[in-house]
Amino acid sequence: MSTTHTIISQIFRDIVLSQNESRMIEDKMERIELKKGSSLLQAQDTVFHQYYVDHGCLRTYFIDSAGKEHTIQFAINDWWISDYTAFFNTGKAIMNIETIQDTTFYKISRSNMDALLLAIPQLETFFRKKMEGAFASFQKRILASLSQTAKERYLSFITTYPNIEQSVKNYHIASFLGITTESLSRIRKEIAQNSVS
């Protein structure tokens, strides 16, 4: 069994696919390995693909009109990521995507996805549920930013993304939490002191 074939059963483990259907999907997904610090997508690029992370870590970020960088999302293994607003309509990206670890991922284009959705109706259910999950986690993120302290958001971050803290830069985490790197250091110190005493 090829690596790609195995990955198809992993990605789509929630649904039952025939061998033929698996092969169709396999044909449409491209495996890519990138070193840490590579750019996948830049603002103003037309967005043709979404990405499934096998292992490693991707980051989407947005640069505002004042040049300030905001981390929107990290994607670790078994997450899908893209600039979705643009991907849905094959429009222009407003976000950037880069690898922040050596990363292996699979990409699929909108047109290939549409062809697969027509050919394999179960994929509609699969991707609708993925969208529901993504939507829910986005909503959770908005509400957290409104209601939680920076310390609570930091603790939630290290639970959601275990093991990535050592490989991402402090300013990535700070810009994801909407705080300065100085505040991040202070929070870490607080937590370390509490766990010692």
Add this chain to the structure above:
Amino acid sequence: MSTTHTIISQIFRDIVLSQNESRMIEDKMERIELKKGSSLLQAQDTVFHQYYVDHGCLRTYFIDSAGKEHTIQFAINDWWISDYTAFFNTGKAIMNIETIQDTTFYKISRSNMDALLLAIPQLETFFRKKMEGAFASFQKRILASLSQTAKERYLSFITTYPNIEQSVKNYHIASFLGITTESLSRIRKEIAQNSVS
């Protein structure tokens, strides 16, 4: 043709349904009329339904731990609304939903929706696309809050929700924009002065 039957063709105008399929959907959707200021859902309620607004306006809001109210979304005619994070898993609401105008809407339960999705596969496509649109508008809202001035967000608000400004309270709009009612008045004055001069 019944009112509900007509509304089914309106709601699902992007897909082609047989008469039989329309009737199946009609049986699962309940028409409700509520006076302005009625509560549809409160935080901690179990979320069984999503709502399609025929006319009027619904508002979802969140009350943070300090008791401060944040307007998450307004839904006007032809919008779907719910506390989606909870709706997807029939979990407990963290948001509240109320009518801010006299409103006619249709509600459908998760279990009825699941039954329809199985019986009418095209609905999978329909709801996946609705989710994509909702996701995109959520993402736009996050990026706007990071990058736009309060005045720009206000102008975008009156474009997105034409005609609702006269019927919603100032603190609804202010809490949607993430500003105080005083800032809202100042922005309105600025715009009025610019359009006179």
